[in-house]
Amino acid sequence: MSRTAKHLERHYSDRIGWLRAAVLGANDGIVSTASLVVGVAAANTPRSGILIAGVSGLVAGAMSMAAGEYVSVSSQADTERADLERERQELATDRDSEHEELMNIYVNRGLTPSLAQQVATQLMTHDALSAHARDELGLSDIHQARPVQAAIASSSGAALPLILSTFSPPLGLSRRSRSVL
Numbered sequence: 001m002s003r004t005a006k007h008l009e010r011h012y013s014d015r016i017g018w019l020r021a022a023v024l025g026a027n028d029g030i031v032s033t034a035s036l037v038v039g040v041a042a043a044n045t046p047r048s049g050i051l052i053a054g055v056s057g058l059v060a061g062a063m064s065m066a067a068g069e070y071v072s073v074s075s076q077a078d079t080e081r082a083d084l085e086r087e088r089q090e091l092a093t094d095r096d097s098e099h100e101e102l103m104n105i106y107v108n109r110g111l112t113p114s115l116a117q118q119v120a121t122q123l124m125t126h127d128a129l130s131a132h133a134r135d136e137l138g139l140s141d142i143h144q145a146r147p148v149q150a151a152i153a154s155s156s157g158a159a160l161p162l163i164l165s166t167f168s169p170p171l172g173l174s175r176r177s178r179s180v181l
Helices: 011-041 047-093 095-110 115-137 147-167 176-181
Strands: none
Touching: 011 047, 011 095, 011 147, 047 115, 047 147, 095 115
């Protein structure tokens, strides 16, 4: 197969970052906005007040999810940068030990020692830091969180209780119930 042949299998693990943000964001948006709308509605607030409170909750929730994801991603990125810098220093000062470390990783994954040595040598010749980042540190772009997607998911989840409160019948006793009392 040529080097330019395309990989035709479909895998879903590259979607884990946004899926996690979407599920958590939508759940947070639904629960927090529904709770807010029900609480405000229980106080016999007019529909316009309920909707204003709901929209405020939607905006606050989206901002909160985005900020939380941003802080989380930034903390993760800082840690990864520090690990990569440490790895860069180790490659510059003790390349032989780093080669042996990478070789042992491949042996532990099932390669024979001679093949593991060849693989480690070729990968370190091509891009030693990337090989160590991937195989020693487990770093990958696939699992990065995405703050904007978290905010969108939270807003989408929060929209559901708002839509329901917009089209729900007015609160309070019906005429028939009031005449009985």
